[in-house]
Amino acid sequence: MDTAATDLTFRDATAADVDAVVRLIESAYRGDSSRAGWTTEADILQGQRTDPDGVLAVIAAPDSRLLTAEQDGRTVACCHLEHRGDHAYFGMFAVSPAAQGGGLGKAVMARAEREAREAWGVSEMRMTVISVREDLIAWYERRGYRRTGRMTPFPYGDDRFGIPQRDDLQFELLIKDLT
Known part of the structure; x- marks a missing residue:
């Protein structure tokens, strides 16, 4: 595992984490701060990526977890996991732009896949x-x-x-077998 990903603390977000999670997600995807990393959507979307109400709804929803990764007391990554019957849904994935490229995203994704498989017995992530x-x-x-x-x-x-800054945006479904 990369050095940047070895000293992480994982935990489920609580209502007290909402503001930090919103700041993290916005910094990874929108505005000039997002350009420090490679995950920016600033050229295709402006405005917000999420808001406190949306993050709080994810935290409070049944069969839902907002997993956070902390490093040196700071929230540096997060992802949403939702149990949907025979599979889990993975979303709201963000890594701090300053920490991108060092293996942190890989570590968070691997942890999320393992936790979804162990907690819910799912064999697929979407x-x-x-x-x-x-x-x-x-x-x-x-x-x-x-x-x-x-x-x-x-x-x-x-x-x-x-x-949207373009008229051809749509979402594609990606799937991974977790068995």
């Missing part, structure tokens, strides 16, 4: 990714996820998910 994010999809493919070609529309007109 996620959706904006289909034009070829670099991000390639990263997930290197971690064992496969493209399905199954698309769902982007929620144009719902500013809670950002303000």
Whole structure:
């Protein structure tokens, strides 16, 4: 494992973590701060990626966990896991831009997959990714996820998910076998 990922503390987020999680997610995907890492969506979406109400809803939802990774007392990564019958859904994945590229994302993803398998007995993880994010999809493919070609529309007109800068956005379903 990479050095950057060895001194992590994992735990489920609580209501007290909402502001830190929102700041982390926004910094990883939106605005100029996101350009410090490679996961930025700043060129395809402006506005917010999430908000405190959305994060709190994920924390409070049944069959849902918001896993956080802390390093030196700071929340440096997070992901949402949701039990959906025979599979788990993986989303709200964010790594601090300053910590990207050092193995932290790989460590968080591996932990999330293991916890979903152990806690819920699922054999598959699913996620959706904006289909034009070829670099991000390639990263997930290197971690064992496969493209399905199954698309769902982007929620144009719902500013809670950002303000699209292009008219060809949609989500593609990616799947990984966890057995």
